[in-house]
Amino acid sequence: MIDLRSDTVTRPTAAMRAAMAAAPVGDDVYGDDPTVRRLEQRLAGDLGFEAGLFLPSGTQANLVALLCHCQRGDEYLVGQEAHTYKYEGGGAAVLGSIQPQPITQAADGSLPLTALAAAVKPDDPHFARTRLLALENTWHGRVVPQAYVVEAAAWARSRGLAVHLDGARLYNAAVASGVPAADLAAPFDSVSVCLSKGLGAPVGSVLAGSAALIAQARRWRKMLGGGMRQSGLLAAAGLHALDHHVARLAEDHARARRLAEGLAEAGYAVGGCHTNMVFVEVPVARLPAFASHLDAHGVRASIGYLPTVRLVTHLDLDDAAIDRVIEVMRAFQAARP
Numbered sequence: 620m621i622d623l624r625s626d627t628v629t630r631p632t633a634a635m636r637a638a639m640a641a642a643p644v645g646d647d648v649y650g651d652d653p654t655v656r657r658l659e660q661r662l663a664g665d666l667g668f669e670a671g672l673f674l675p676s677g678t679q680a681n682l683v684a685l686l687c688h689c690q691r692g693d694e695y696l697v698g699q700e701a702h703t704y705k706y707e708g709g710g711a712a713v714l715g716s717i718q719p720q721p722i723t724q725a726a727d728g729s730l731p732l733t734a735l736a737a738a739v740k741p742d743d744p745h746f747a748r749t750r751l752l753a754l755e756n757t758w759h760g761r762v763v764p765q766a767y768v769v770e771a772a773a774w775a776r777s778r779g780l781a782v783h784l785d786g787a788r789l790y791n792a793a794v795a796s797g798v799p800a801a802d803l804a805a806p807f808d809s810v811s812v813c814l815s816k817g818l819g820a821p822v823g824s825v826l827a828g829s830a831a832l833i834a835q836a837r838r839w840r841k842m843l844g845g846g847m848r849q850s851g852l853l854a855a856a857g858l859h860a861l862d863h864h865v866a867r868l869a870e871d872h873a874r875a876r877r878l879a880e881g882l883a884e885a886g887y888a889v890g891g892c893h894t895n896m897v898f899v900e901v902p903v904a905r906l907p908a909f910a911s912h913l914d915a916h917g918v919r920a921s922i923g924y925l926p927t928v929r930l931v932t933h934l935d936l937d938d939a940a941i942d943r944v945i946e947v948m949r950a951f952q953a954a955r956p
């Protein structure tokens with residue numbers, strides 16, 4: 620199987636497994652796991668924050684951040700197509716009584732400042748209290764323009780709002796733009812980063828922020844059931860990923876471009892190629908046949924979640940796999956009735 624559904628499908632490399640096996644561990648709920656500490660300090664330091672917290676998933680990292688920034692009856696401004704709003708089970712509303720105020724993203728992933736300004740509620744008992752702006756970078760693979768991020772964060776602060784970044788793929792953005800991750804993270808009060816996407820760790824995210832925010836986050840994590848014991852085994856995979864799998868994200872981006880070019884040449888309408896993601900338009904009427912063609916030829920893609928088919932490159936795919944995918948998809952185009 621050549622699996623391009625997501626960059627979450629990567630399996631730990633032999634070197635990563637060796638690092639996991641060798642990691643010194645302790646009970647992290649007691650604060651005794653040296654490897655978890657090292658990962659938290661490492662990522663917080665890399666991103667320019669005082670403290671970090673290792674969590675089992677990006678969903679929990681974002682939820683914990685929202686719970687820190689917002690109280691019951693508060694609201695956060697968030698993209699209509701943002702992961703935090705759309706793909707995390709409504710957790711902030713369900714578990715935090717935090718109201719989302721979705722804003723339609725522009726094509727580049729920005730939330731237009733005029734729309735944001737119009738959505739901020741006056742201090743009036745009719746309304747929820749607007750407290751937070753949440754952005755996402757990369758968004759559907761796109762690197763959100765940093766000039767916009769800086770401007771939006773400054774605007775949010777001028778309105779008394781905190782600013783959170785869902786940086787699940789922040790390192791893809793850093794590698795693709797050549798801007799250090801710390802600079803991309805600088806405008807924010809808190810940033811979540813996934814280790815289990817393109818970085819190739821099996822499990823885990825880190826939330827970075829001020830020492831005070833992370834102390835509060837630690838309490839929320841425990842309450843949500845995310846306090847783990849000898850989790851240094853998992854943190855070691857994250858440390859290994861930060862040491863060995865960041866620069867190589869450029870290979871995933873190059874392979875995505877190669878895939879996009881090959882598919883365009885094979886007659887596909889390529890809707891976009893951003894960092895490690897390629898979006899391809901397949902007519903709805905042909906989707907079932909397309910899905911079974913890929914299945915029959917050992918290729919997996921994300922079909923049916925988005926208006927376009929999504930193909931994601933990652934650590935477990937080499938050039939030969941990309942060529943094979945192009946060949947399989949070309950055969951489907953050639954067989955068009």
Ligand SMILES: *Cc1c(COP(=O)(O)O)cnc(C)c1O
Nearest residue numbers: 676677678679702755785787813
């Ligand atoms: C994957 C992802 C998350 C959540 O991560 P999980 O570990 O799958 O819970 C959050 N935000 C974005 C943008 C993601 O792609």
